[in-house]
Amino acid sequence: MPSHLFAERSAQPPGRGTVDALISQTRRLRGDVDAVRRDAMVDDDDPQGRWQRALCDLAVHHLDDLGTHLGQLKEGLPPFEQLAGAPDEAPRPATGSLLSRVGTAEWNLLTDEVSWSGELHQIFGRPIESGPMSLDELPSMVFAEDQGLLTAMVTDCLIDGKPIDGEFRIVRSDGRVRTLHMTGEPVLDADGCTASMWAVLRDVSELRRSQRAVRESRDTLARKQHVDRTERRIAAELREAVLPSWRGSGDRPAVVDVAGSCLAAEDSTLIGANWFDAVQLADGGVVLSVGDITGHGVTTTSTMAMLLGALRGMAMAGVRPGDLLGHLNQLLDSSAQPALGSALCCHFDPVTKTLRWAQAGNPVPLLFRHGTGRVLTPPAGMLLGASPGTEYEQTELLLLADDLLVLHTDGLTRGTDAREGSRVERFFSLASRFTVAREAQDCVRTMIEEFGEDRPEGDACVMAARIR
Known part of the structure; x- marks a missing residue:
């Protein structure tokens, strides 16, 4: 949902041929990285192999996201009703796909009306018939450690007009923990006052899990390399001492x-x-x-x-x-x-x-x-x-x-x-x-x-x- 803040700005979308070329390049690169990932399937006892495999997984996640974003750019902006998820006949992406991990929301401060896309309902594990959650209800699903961060982001947006850009974790009703990245902006009325707030929420759980695996495998590899260097030094000194x-x-x-x-x-x-x-x-x-x-x-x-x-x-x-x-x-x-x-x-x-x-x-x-x-x-x-x-x-x-x-x-x-x-x-x-x-x-x-x-x-x- 576009922000009213940027309504006066105009931009020409890239040509379809340019986007098609980018999509083809992304697909080829994704295939190459996936081939490297398959070759990196090594023994789990090998820290360097685990680190290489984790990096490949992370790269594949990014390329999957890039490919889908380019596909959306090629298709153009969907109708408003599809973004809001209102009509039941609107096509739904398969659960687990990239599109099911990105949802939109708008909270109207004047009418207290809340609009969630169907994808956002899927991300929160909340049935559409239960309706969207208000800004006051939203923290109830958020990790206690992250509630202050969410409150600060929303307050800065509504009071000071600052854009939203941050992450928090939620616990769904089925007990699954998800990490969400939230970006958004205030929507101003004619007098420059905040009338509503819109946001895009993205489920980045798998991405963060891959990044965490890279960090952990990198740390394990660094520790192993330190141990190996120490052992080599001790072994060399011991051999030198007895010869x-x-x-x-x-x-x-x-x-x-x-x-x-x-x-x-x-x-x-x-x-x-x-x-x-x-x-x-x-x-x-x-x-x-x-x-x-x-x-x-x-x-x-x-x-x-x-x-x-x-x-x-x-x-x-x-x-x-x-x-x-x-x-x-x-x-x-x-x-x-x-x-x-x-x-x-x-x-x-x-x-x-x-x-x-x-x-x-x-x-x-x-x-x-x-x-x-x-x-x-x-x-x-x-x-x-x-x-x-x-x-x-x-x-x-x-x-x-x-x-x-x-x-x-x-x-x-x-x-x-x-x-x-x-x-x-x-x-x-x-x-x-x-x-x-x-x-x-x-x-x-x-x-x-x-x-x-x-x-x-x-x-x-x-x-x-x-x-x-």
């Missing part, structure tokens, strides 16, 4: 020149639990180890720290590599946080020049001697934590002065490169550079240069050990 401090310089085993490094995963948000370590024994021997625990995050990193601590303790106590892996398997199997792990443990005796080693599902060492490399024959051994009571075989190898051992976790050799063959072969291609390298740290630097560009799917560790 060797020497990293190729400083106080290292005297009989073996050792250096190591970790290569981060392509996805830097995933903090894995790879490790490398070297323990100098009291008798002059050295225990070398690398390994990996499945998973990411603080729990996985703390499990790695537990295993590495146990490994160091048993190594200092003189436990042989095969038995040591058996104890680690038992420890991981009985842990409160079950996990699987791979490991490689080597003991070098400087007196006999003998390397004794065992493996648990880890890539075997690579031996470089006189400018060529080869893969050592592995003893039997399955992943840590896979089966209780597993026994790990141990094998021996005589090493020569200037031999180079390369130990690494499986993140570095997983997969192949179509251009250059397997990554193990790429290791062998570095043999000549290893030969001229003065220190183990130079060998590690060479491997990082070779594999650093195509970063592994997960974290990986490498360690070079040259026999002095």
Whole structure:
């Protein structure tokens, strides 16, 4: 119902062709958004997926409203009787459609006459035969918390001539709670006094519900991202604290020149639990180890720290590599946080020049001697934590002065490169550079240069050990 306040203003409606084009664009955009919404149907445990889906739902609501408004604009202004909902034969929109969520009303202050459209009766859940509600009756259906807001809007409109624009919640007779957006203006008589007030009330319950879902899912996603960042920081600090401090310089085993490094995963948000370590024994021997625990995050990193601590303790106590892996398997199997792990443990005796080693599902060492490399024959051994009571075989190898051992976790050799063959072969291609390298740290630097560009799917560790 148009306001008398703006009767002197004239405006030309847009051409039908322009509106048709806008309707077509809206329909195409609505279809595209709906396709994105279907693709966003993910697990409810995924906060980011819920947020994306909620945004799509909200966008669809807006586009539905826009499409219907453009349709009304195309059809032009309906007869007054249809707006007022007076004739019973006037067409009624289906309940639940957009049109059934928009109703009009006018309250005449001079005659106390009230006019409601049929749609407004539907919104309030009030039978037409019960008649419309006066301004005094209206607050009876409004939430107690919102009654003051409604009263202030109506008073400002009637007394000060201010336009109405606000929302309030109602409780229908069937117990359903609806959120209504009310816009309106006073209608002035010839003397400039308020004669009546007209308003358009729109049921925005679904729209507000979608907006609330966006806010809640966004907040949940923000909290999860904060937790993830905190966990990544703690995991990185924990791993940094337990890995060797020497990293190729400083106080290292005297009989073996050792250096190591970790290569981060392509996805830097995933903090894995790879490790490398070297323990100098009291008798002059050295225990070398690398390994990996499945998973990411603080729990996985703390499990790695537990295993590495146990490994160091048993190594200092003189436990042989095969038995040591058996104890680690038992420890991981009985842990409160079950996990699987791979490991490689080597003991070098400087007196006999003998390397004794065992493996648990880890890539075997690579031996470089006189400018060529080869893969050592592995003893039997399955992943840590896979089966209780597993026994790990141990094998021996005589090493020569200037031999180079390369130990690494499986993140570095997983997969192949179509251009250059397997990554193990790429290791062998570095043999000549290893030969001229003065220190183990130079060998590690060479491997990082070779594999650093195509970063592994997960974290990986490498360690070079040259026999002095």
